[in-house]
Structure formats: structure tokens, C-alpha cells
Amino acid sequence: MPARFMQMQEVADELSVSVSQVYHMVRSGELPAIKVGGRGQWRIERARLEDYIERKYTETADWVRENPLIGREDEIDPSD
Incomplete structure (x- = not known):
């Protein structure tokens, strides 16, 4: 079972x-x-980190919906 709290280096x-x-x-x-x-x-609770990640997925999905890549396929950088 993973530790409840993480050090900043572990989060990084x-x-x-x-x-x-x-x-x-x-x-x-x-x-x-x-x-x-x-x-x-500083210590970051693993559950809070998972919440943060989920929140970022939601924010990113919203941003992608609001900023479609219409006609900009040649500008996509596959390393991102």
C-alpha cells in the first residue's frame, strides 16, 4: 500500500x-x-494529487473543446 503523503520530489x-x-x-x-x-x-496527500490530476484532465478537455484544431493539423507537435 502506497504512503498517504508524498514529498515534493515524489510529486515532481x-x-x-x-x-x-x-x-x-x-x-x-x-x-x-x-x-x-x-x-x-511540505507534504502532499496522494488523494489530493489524484484529485488535482483529475481536475487538470477536466480543465484540459474543456480547453480543447473551446479551442478546436480546425485547419491546424500541420502545426501539431507530436512531442507535446
């Missing part, structure tokens, strides 16, 4: 982003997290 690895990007998501309130311990280390 899971999302394939940098730790500084995760820090920004946490500090902006986009990704809920808590500070624990005397040194105030």
Missing part, C-alpha cells in the same frame, strides 16, 4: 515536472499540501 517525479514547479503549485494554492515537522517540510 510523478508529474514529470521540477520540484520548483510543484512548489509553485503548492504555494499558489493550486495543489493542496500541508507543512509538517519542526522544519516545515
